[in-house]
Amino acid sequence: MSKNSPALQDEARRTSATTKELAHYMKPAVAIQREFVRFTRLNRALHACTVASFMTLALTGMTLKFSYTSWAVLLSHILGGFQTAGYLHRFAAVVMFSAFVAHLVDLTKLKKRKYATWKAMLLGPNSMIPMKPDLDEFLATMKWFLHLGPKPEYGRWTYWEKFDYFAVFWGIFIIGSTGLTLWFPVFFTRFLPGAFINVATIIHSDEALLATGFIFTVHFFNTHLRPEKFPMDTTIFTGRMELAELKRDKRKEYDALVASGELEQHLAEPQPEIVVRTIRFFAWVALSIGFSIVVWIVYAMLFAYR
Amino acid sequence: MALMKSDDPQRRTCSPPTAQGAFRGCSALLPKGLMVAAVLAMGLTLPLSRARAGGASDSTELCLSCHGGKSMTTKRGTRTVPLYVDNKKFAGSVHGSLGCTACHADLEGADLPHGKPKRVDCGNCHGTEAAEHAKSLHGKALARGDNLAPRCVDCHGNHDIAHVHDTNSAVAPLKVPFVCGRCHQEGTPVMTQRKIDQHNILENYTESIHGEGLLKKGLIVAANCASCHTAHSILPHTDPNSSINRRNIAATCTKCHALIEVVHRKVIRGELWEKKEHVLPACIDCHQPHKVRNVYYEQGMADADCMRCHANQALKSADGRTMFVQVQEVASRRHTKVACSQCHSEVNVSKLRPCETIKNPVDCSKCHEAEGQQYQRSTHGQLFAKHEPNAPVCKECHGTHVILSKVDPASRTFPTNVPALCGTCHREGQRAAVRYTGQQHEIISHYRESIHGKGLLQSGLTVTATCTNCHTAHGELPTKDADSTVNPKNLPKTCGQCHHGIEEQFEQSVHSVAVTRTDKPLPVCSDCHSAHSIRRADEDGFKLEIMDKCGRCHVEIAKSYFDTYHGKVSRLGYTNTAKCYDCHGAHDIQKVTDPRSHLSRANVVETCKKCHSDATRRFAGYLTHATHHDPKKYPFLFWAFWGMTSLLVGTFVVSGVHTLLWLPRAFEMRRQLRAEEAELEAKARAGAEEKQP
Numbered sequence: 001m002s003k004n005s006p007a008l009q010d011e012a013r014r015t016s017a018t019t020k021e022l023a024h025y026m027k028p029a030v031a032i033q034r035e036f037v038r039f040t041r042l043n044r045a046l047h048a049c050t051v052a053s054f055m056t057l058a059l060t061g062m063t064l065k066f067s068y069t070s071w072a073v074l075l076s077h078i079l080g081g082f083q084t085a086g087y088l089h090r091f092a093a094v095v096m097f098s099a100f101v102a103h104l105v106d107l108t109k110l111k112k113r114k115y116a117t118w119k120a121m122l123l124g125p126n127s128m129i130p131m132k133p134d135l136d137e138f139l140a141t142m143k144w145f146l147h148l149g150p151k152p153e154y155g156r157w158t159y160w161e162k163f164d165y166f167a168v169f170w171g172i173f174i175i176g177s178t179g180l181t182l183w184f185p186v187f188f189t190r191f192l193p194g195a196f197i198n199v200a201t202i203i204h205s206d207e208a209l210l211a212t213g214f215i216f217t218v219h220f221f222n223t224h225l226r227p228e229k230f231p232m233d234t235t236i237f238t239g240r241m242e243l244a245e246l247k248r249d250k251r252k253e254y255d256a257l258v259a260s261g262e263l264e265q266h267l268a269e270p271q272p273e274i275v276v277r278t279i280r281f282f283a284w285v286a287l288s289i290g291f292s293i294v295v296w297i298v299y300a301m302l303f304a305y306r
Numbered sequence: 307m308a309l310m311k312s313d314d315p316q317r318r319t320c321s322p323p324t325a326q327g328a329f330r331g332c333s334a335l336l337p338k339g340l341m342v343a344a345v346l347a348m349g350l351t352l353p354l355s356r357a358r359a360g361g362a363s364d365s366t367e368l369c370l371s372c373h374g375g376k377s378m379t380t381k382r383g384t385r386t387v388p389l390y391v392d393n394k395k396f397a398g399s400v401h402g403s404l405g406c407t408a409c410h411a412d413l414e415g416a417d418l419p420h421g422k423p424k425r426v427d428c429g430n431c432h433g434t435e436a437a438e439h440a441k442s443l444h445g446k447a448l449a450r451g452d453n454l455a456p457r458c459v460d461c462h463g464n465h466d467i468a469h470v471h472d473t474n475s476a477v478a479p480l481k482v483p484f485v486c487g488r489c490h491q492e493g494t495p496v497m498t499q500r501k502i503d504q505h506n507i508l509e510n511y512t513e514s515i516h517g518e519g520l521l522k523k524g525l526i527v528a529a530n531c532a533s534c535h536t537a538h539s540i541l542p543h544t545d546p547n548s549s550i551n552r553r554n555i556a557a558t559c560t561k562c563h564a565l566i567e568v569v570h571r572k573v574i575r576g577e578l579w580e581k582k583e584h585v586l587p588a589c590i591d592c593h594q595p596h597k598v599r600n601v602y603y604e605q606g607m608a609d610a611d612c613m614r615c616h617a618n619q620a621l622k623s624a625d626g627r628t629m630f631v632q633v634q635e636v637a638s639r640r641h642t643k644v645a646c647s648q649c650h651s652e653v654n655v656s657k658l659r660p661c662e663t664i665k666n667p668v669d670c671s672k673c674h675e676a677e678g679q680q681y682q683r684s685t686h687g688q689l690f691a692k693h694e695p696n697a698p699v700c701k702e703c704h705g706t707h708v709i710l711s712k713v714d715p716a717s718r719t720f721p722t723n724v725p726a727l728c729g730t731c732h733r734e735g736q737r738a739a740v741r742y743t744g745q746q747h748e749i750i751s752h753y754r755e756s757i758h759g760k761g762l763l764q765s766g767l768t769v770t771a772t773c774t775n776c777h778t779a780h781g782e783l784p785t786k787d788a789d790s791t792v793n794p795k796n797l798p799k800t801c802g803q804c805h806h807g808i809e810e811q812f813e814q815s816v817h818s819v820a821v822t823r824t825d826k827p828l829p830v831c832s833d834c835h836s837a838h839s840i841r842r843a844d845e846d847g848f849k850l851e852i853m854d855k856c857g858r859c860h861v862e863i864a865k866s867y868f869d870t871y872h873g874k875v876s877r878l879g880y881t882n883t884a885k886c887y888d889c890h891g892a893h894d895i896q897k898v899t900d901p902r903s904h905l906s907r908a909n910v911v912e913t914c915k916k917c918h919s920d921a922t923r924r925f926a927g928y929l930t931h932a933t934h935h936d937p938k939k940y941p942f943l944f945w946a947f948w949g950m951t952s953l954l955v956g957t958f959v960v961s962g963v964h965t966l967l968w969l970p971r972a973f974e975m976r977r978q979l980r981a982e983e984a985e986l987e988a989k990a991r992a993g994a995e996e997k998q999p
Contacts, residue, residue: 064874064875064878067874072877072878073878073879077879082883083880083882145971185925186918186920186922186925189927190924194924194929195932195940195943198940199946202943203946206954210954214957214961217965218958218965226968226972227975228972228979
């Protein structure tokens with residue numbers, strides 16, 4: 001509600017309070033548009049944990065990968081030395097593993113709560129698993145990109161969101177397994193040849209490069225930096241998105257909710273201003289770190305590689 | 307016999323051929339000993355001279371009837387000794403007027419042929435000389451039974467002894483050096499088997515002013531051996547009765563240098579020279595025996611002579627330098643017992659100002675010969691020889707009058723003072739540093755920060771290496787000079803002077819020239835440890851730089867090291883990770899195929915265990931120098947890398963294209979959204995305004 005709204009100005013004249021104070025007190029009285037709840041509290045918490053641990057893993061890991069750049073040396077010292085960086089790296093890895101496991105546990109709970117069977121959950125319209133409609137949407141999107149068709153309508157999860165989602169599974173498996181090998185080399189060489197540690201190093205390092213590169217460019221663009229959402233889309237952190245946006249971007253889901261009459265259940269008050277501001281600050285930090293890492297990677301790969 | 311006839315027909319009558327023939331004939335029949343005795347007896351009783359025979363002795367003629375024959379010989383042990391006596395020479399000798407039996411008294415009236423005669427005792431006539439000889443070194447040695455000790459005959463000869471003034475005499479002045487030199491020259495049994503303090507006696511004498519006078523100029527009055535040592539009373543210089551004893555040497559020299567006082571006037575003034583030999587120098591203090599030419603100083607000067615002028619504080623040279631000499635200062639130092647003119651030679655005491663004849667600066671190498679030779683070979687000396695005004699000479703390091711021993715902490719050459727001393731020229735910007743074109747810079751400041759510099763200057767350890775320990779004190783040479791102590795060839799030995807254990811390890815290692823034969827330069831100490839900025843090997847800086855040091859030669863292997871975890875951590879500037887020497891060893895590096903190597907099959911697990919305490923053999927299979935660029939050597943790594951890279955590139959290409967295609971559409975949507983928003987707002991405002999009135 002704007003400070004300059006005529007209603008507030010009237011009220012101010014009557015009560016001799018400042019419009020600002022009034023704006024604060026009268027907020028609940030003024031009808032505020034409710035928003036669609038896209039993510040649960042746990043989803044948001046896990047994503048925040050993943051962001052934090054991923055940033056930590058990327059920063060500490062890249063210092064080692066690009067140790068030949070002066071950036072890496074500086075950063076390594078800021079992080080408290082390679083050993084501290086190593087502890088941070090492994091701690092963050094544990095956090096990420098935990099978040100991953102928590103998510104899997106959450107999925108089983110979700111199944112219990114909302115779906116009768118795994119099949120219903122995994123093959124239903126709100127499933128994360130890529131299916132035939134996703135291929136159709138992908139092809140329709142391509143046509144739309146090339147001005148060969150209209151903008152397609154998407155469901156709860158678009159194909160690129162599904163891709164991002166499973167990229168994490170892939171990453172956790174590949175980077176996680178090789179990371180454990182590097183963490184416990186003596187144990188793993190009990191049944192693997194010593195040279196496997198070298199192979200694990202290459203895979204761990206290159207897959208990490210892929211993950212950071214992908215997340216800090218493609219994922220950032222898809223979900224934060226798309227011009228229509230610039231500077232960022234905070235849905236994953238607030239859990240809320242405007243109804244209009246749902247209607248525009250997730251038309252199929254919106255339609256389904258309207259049809260089933262469940263839309264009202266999914267609406268909630270927006271996050272308080274302070275929460276949104278905090279979230280924006282956090283997201284800015286993450287974005288900045290991410291972009292810095294991208295710049296650093298590009299610099300390291302193109303100009304300092306040896 | 308025929309030769310004899312033609313030689314001396316007169317002899318024929320004295321020595322009947324039949325008799326000789328008979329003796330020779332007998333030799334076949336008689337026992338050997340008897341024959342020898344017969345021959346000897348015959349020969350020695352034969353008359354030796356006809357010319358002087360007169361009333362001398364008929365015995366001479368009788369003796370020569372046998373001994374006048376050149377073919378007369380006898381056996382002594384395995385040697386054949388001639389028994390021939392040259393009558394002509396005997397007749398011309400100082401003893402020519404005497405008969406044979408005057409000396410060979412034991413053969414007087416003996417039956418012929420006589421047996422082996424007794425040794426001739428010259429002392430029967432020459433009692434004084436024999437007595438002197440008996441007391442001399444030679445005589446005492448003889449009495450001890452020393453088979454090398456000389457008898458009269460060894461110097462004087464036997465039958466041909468001429469008067470000493472006769473130039474033919476074996477002991478004529480011109481011959482004396484060679485007579486003595488028969489035993490007293492290098493390589494003889496006397497010089498090698500007996501304790502003789504002087505060396506190269508004959509050579510030195512020949513080169514000396516005495517030897518030159520005698521042997522080159524033929525001045526028979528020039529001193530020969532016997533002039534100083536006497537002819538028969540030769541005694542060691544430690545014997546108070548010796549002619550060359552300090553107490554007596556002046557008297558000995560003044561036998562010839564009778565008017566030496568005129569020249570050595572200061573010494574003579576007060577007649578102290580001969581009376582108080584311990585106060586004033588003996589001749590030999592300045593004029594070394596046997597090499598009299600190499601004098602310490604030509605003309606003796608006493609310090610007081612110099613101090614007559616130089617004690618004056620106001621004394622200045624023509625160019626304004628003070629010429630004042632504080633005598634106590636000099637006297638209390640290293641050269642306490644050295645007189646002014648021993649260093650400031652070229653003085654001429656016949657001048658009113660004796661020093662006006664000095665043309666050259668002090669030459670320390672007159673006494674410090676070895677140091678002088680090293681200096682001449684050194685860069686410093688070579689520059690000096692080229693008349694470089696910057697070239698340092700002795701005094702710039704050692705000082706002039708106040709020269710202290712290098713063990714005196716106040717000395718400029720005391721270890722802790724050496725860096726500052728060398729630094730006067732070798733500090734950056736100073737005269738040696740500006741001339742220098744090599745790669746070592748900030749030498750002194752680097753040294754001060756080095757482990758050696760800290761040990762010496764901060765910890766005060768005087769045994770720590772300072773400039774001169776590596777570069778030597780007098781023979782400094784540039785690194786590229788093969789004789790330089792810091793030449794790569796010699797460096798391990800130079801460092802090994804202190805770091806002996808390390809040198810031993812190094813000499814066994816693959817880097818030693820003794821082990822590896824290669825055209826490529828092998829590293830030496832300084833290649834890893836540097837020259838002047840040597841650090842403790844447990845300092846971070848050293849630990850981090852060592853990879854680059856090894857990498858200078860082992861380019862590929864160092865590169866691949868930096869591809870591994872160990873290398874990357876090192877790159878970040880941390881030391882507690884494996885570095886080259888942690889695995890390969892530092893000074894005892896061997897090929898990994900060598901069983902002694904830390905990385906040999908038997909040792910590698912232990913080596914890994916230094917850090918990875920629970921390492922196993924399979925764990926040791928980790929490729930510490932792996933590279934993913936070599937498909938032949940490391941196919942797994944190569945394909946893992948390219949597999950991952952393809953995945954990465956593929957993903958980015960697909961998603962990149964996707965994003966780029968999306969971008970224009972996204973901008974389009976943004977414009978559309980903004981337009982919608984603006985429209986909505988306009989509507990809302992319009993609605994609000996409608997309500998308001």
